[in-house]
Amino acid sequence: xxxxxxxxxxxxxxxxxxxxxxxxxxxxxxxxxxxxxxxxxxxxxxxxxxxxxxxxxxxxxxxxxxxxxxxxxxxxxxxxxxxxxxxxxxxxxxxxxxxxxxxxxxxxxxxxxxxxxxxxxxxxxxxxxxxxxxxxxxxxxxxxxxxxxxxxxxxxxxxxxxxxxxxxxxxxxxxxxxxxxxxxxxxxxxxxxxxxxxxxxxxxxxxxxxxxxxxxxxxxxxxxxxxxxxx
Amino acid sequence: xxxxxxxxxxxxxxxxxxxxxxxxxxxxxxxxxxxxxxxxxxxxxxxxxxxxxxxxxxxxxxxxxxxxxxxxxxxxxxxxxxxxxxxxxxxxxxxxxxxxxxxxxxxxxxxxxxxxxxxxxxxxxxxxxxxxxxxxxxxxxxxxxxxxxxxxxxxxxxxxxxxxxxxxxxxxxxxxxxxxxxxxxxxxxxxxxxxxxxxxxxxxxxxxxxxxxxxxxxxxxxxxxxxxxx
Numbered sequence: 001x002x003x004x005x006x007x008x009x010x011x012x013x014x015x016x017x018x019x020x021x022x023x024x025x026x027x028x029x030x031x032x033x034x035x036x037x038x039x040x041x042x043x044x045x046x047x048x049x050x051x052x053x054x055x056x057x058x059x060x061x062x063x064x065x066x067x068x069x070x071x072x073x074x075x076x077x078x079x080x081x082x083x084x085x086x087x088x089x090x091x092x093x094x095x096x097x098x099x100x101x102x103x104x105x106x107x108x109x110x111x112x113x114x115x116x117x118x119x120x121x122x123x124x125x126x127x128x129x130x131x132x133x134x135x136x137x138x139x140x141x142x143x144x145x146x147x148x149x150x151x152x153x154x155x156x157x158x159x160x161x162x163x164x165x166x167x168x169x170x171x172x173x174x175x176x177x178x179x180x181x182x183x184x185x186x187x188x189x190x191x192x193x194x195x196x197x198x199x200x201x202x203x204x205x206x207x208x209x210x211x212x213x214x215x216x217x218x219x220x221x222x223x224x225x226x227x228x229x230x231x
Numbered sequence: 232x233x234x235x236x237x238x239x240x241x242x243x244x245x246x247x248x249x250x251x252x253x254x255x256x257x258x259x260x261x262x263x264x265x266x267x268x269x270x271x272x273x274x275x276x277x278x279x280x281x282x283x284x285x286x287x288x289x290x291x292x293x294x295x296x297x298x299x300x301x302x303x304x305x306x307x308x309x310x311x312x313x314x315x316x317x318x319x320x321x322x323x324x325x326x327x328x329x330x331x332x333x334x335x336x337x338x339x340x341x342x343x344x345x346x347x348x349x350x351x352x353x354x355x356x357x358x359x360x361x362x363x364x365x366x367x368x369x370x371x372x373x374x375x376x377x378x379x380x381x382x383x384x385x386x387x388x389x390x391x392x393x394x395x396x397x398x399x400x401x402x403x404x405x406x407x408x409x410x411x412x413x414x415x416x417x418x419x420x421x422x423x424x425x426x427x428x429x430x431x432x433x434x435x436x437x438x439x440x441x442x443x444x445x446x447x448x449x450x451x452x453x454x455x456x457x458x459x460x461x
Contacts, residue, residue, distance in 0.1 A: 062374065072370075084370070086363040093367060116356050123355030124348055130362030131319040134369060138295075138304075138316075138325065141373045146297065229320070 001054040001103060002026055010078025011052055012129070013107075013115065016122035021115055028111050032104045040081060040096040040104060047085035047092060049108040053077055056102020057164055057177045060084070062094045069095075071186045072140070074163035074177065083130065099177050136228075143227065144188040153197040154206075154225035156187035161216070162231050172216040174207075234287065234337075235259045243310040244285060245361070246339075246347070249354035254347055261343040267330040274314055280322045282340040284313035289334020290396065290408055293326050294417065303418040304372065306331075306395035306410075312361070331410060375459055381421050383459055385429035388419035389439070390458040393448070402447075409446045 003026040006014045013025055031054070034040065040051060043063060053075055060073040060081070072094065075081055081104070085092040090109075098104075107115070116123045143155050160176060160183070167175035176183060184194035198214065201207040206222050208215040216222060216230075223230045236255035239247050246258055264287065267273055273284065273291065286309050293305040293313070304326065307313055313336065317324045322341075330336075339347075348355045375387060392415070396408040410418070416426040430446075433439045438454065440447040448454065 062370070083363065084366060086360060087367040088364065093370065113356070116359060117352050120349055120352055120355065123352055123359060124345075126359045127348065127355055127362060128319055130359055130366055131315065131317075134362060134366045135317060135319055135321070135325060137366060137369055137373070142295075142297070 001031070001105070003029070003105075006054075008054065008078040010076075011054070012080060012122060012125050013052060013105075014078075016125045017115060017119045021119055025105075025107065025111070025115065029105045029107050032106060034098045034102050034104060036098055036100050038098045038102075040098065041085075041092050042095045043092050045092050047082065047090040047109065049106055050083060050086075050112045051081040051096075052105045052107070053079050053081060054103040054105050056104070057099040058096050058102060058104075059099055059178070060094050060096045071178075071182070072137075074099075074159060074186075076164040076177075079163065080129065083126075083133070139228070149187075149189045149193045149197050150200070151225060151227070152187045152189055153194055153201070154222055155228060156183060157216075158223060158226040158228045158230055159186075162228075166216075167213075172219070174214045174216060176214075234264065236262075241287070241310045245312060245354060245357060246285065249357050250347055250351045254351060258339060258343060258347060262337050262339045264335055264337045267334050267336060269330055269332045269334075271330045273328040273330065273336055274324050275327045276324050278324050280314065280317050280324060280341060282338050283315060283318065283344045284328070285337045285339065286311050286313055287335040287337055289336070290331040291328050291334060291336075292331050292410070292414060292417075293328050295326055301417045302420055303414060304369070306391060306418070308396055315362070315365070331408070331414070379459060381419075381425045382429045382432060383457065384419040384421050385415070385426055385433070386454055386457050387459060388415050388426075389433075389446070389448070390454055391418060393451075393454075398448075404449065404451075405442075405445060405447050409444055411444070 003013065003022045008014055014022065017025065040058060055077050058075045058081055059071050060075065061069045062072045063069050081096050082092065084094050116126055144152060157174065161174060164175040164177050167173040178186065180194060181191050184191040187194060198207065202209045206218045208217045219230050236246055236259045237252065241247055250258065276296065286307055288309045291307045291313060292303050293307065294301045294303050313328055314324065316326050348358060392406060392410060399405045399407045412427065413423060416423045419426055430439065430441060434441055438450045440449060
């Protein structure tokens with residue numbers, strides 16, 4: 001993807017950098033073409049820069065205890081990856097893997113800091129982005145720790161939609177990206193509970209199921225149940 | 232009481248450190264300062280966000296209250312920001328801030344804060360890094376609450392207090408500020424009784440000494456080594 005002619009409206013670099021800085025990014029970034037299930041970075045590695053998913057899908061995982069790895073975030077086209085590494089230590093506390101074939105732009109720490117310092121709109125966006133991530137992270141922890149299965153599944157569905165958007169915007173077909181088993185783990189419910197709640201949502205008219213595909217029928221009700229807006 | 236940003240000597244304050252000299256009088260003009268006695272609430276979860284707070288003096292705890300149970304998620308002191316959680320899309324405080332001792336807190340209206348961030352790229356840049364650190368700290372804390380034993384949780388709480396407020400300048404092993412035992416339990420995420428037992432156990436092993444309300448640390452290296460926060 002060429003930054004000078006990119007049309008991705010979710011990419012903060014594209015949206016908030018001035019044209020001369022887009023040109024600079026195009027010249028200095030490195031592009032990775034990764035296959036499905038490929039590691040992007042691992043917990044414990046030094047932070048070399050920030051990643052933008054030009055296309056594809058990725059999952060971000062945190063090792064809670066030994067042998068217990070939890071998905072904490074899903075990211076889709078145009079979204080930032082690896083920002084959790086920006087701290088005093090500059091070491092990734094999390095790992096990221098692709099969920100399908102992905103094109104990923106890697107921008108070095110030095111260049112990213114330069115972009116943030118020179119592009120005011122990007123600096124504001126990044127500040128607000130981190131603020132939202134902080135809020136979302138604490139909200140996720142609270143929802144997965146205390147809420148009912150219904151709320152957890154609704155919240156997970158909204159996170160999936162916000163990360164991957166709809167597979168088809170007109171029909172509002174959910175683009176799961178992950179297997180239902182993995183989604184159930186993400187939602188911190190058992191697979192059978194996840195399937196039961198999905199079936200209940202279909203029965204209640206929140207979702208429509210057609211040949212193994214799920215469509216959102218009532219965005220407002222789903223969003224209300226999840227406590228998070230569908231963006 | 233209104234102090235001027237342009238003559239302030241709090242050099243760690245983000246406004247002082249990262250805003251240009253032209254911006255400081257403007258912020259001084261718009262800001263308001265308030266004195267909060269110990270125990271007073273500065274803002275409550277659910278309140279709409281109207282601005283950001285800067286602590287001029289004193290100590291503050293930031294808590295979440297879930298089902299009547301208080302959990303301390305941050306300790307803050309002078310020169311630090313307050314009320315940044317929730318700035319974003321919803322603009323509603325997700326947390327409550329309570330003064331631990333008499334504190335003077337400055338309030339900057341949100342539109343002035345945004346304008347300052349927009350006009351001062353270094354301010355924006357360091358606010359981004361500040362949020363990044365807060366995100367990391369929050370996730371480390373959340374990761375911890377699941378798997379730790381009570382004693383480990385209390386060690387984490389003690390290290391959090393040491394990192395937030397440090398040691399007394401005249402007595403270098405005595406905590407500069409010891410929160411109440413109830414607050415230490417809220418910080419550790421344990422019951423009061425469990426925390427008391429853990430403190431006694433640390434005292435028996437000569438790691439700490441309880442001197443009335445105050446706590447003296449005899450073996451900081453042990454606490455650092457066993458603090459799973461790192």
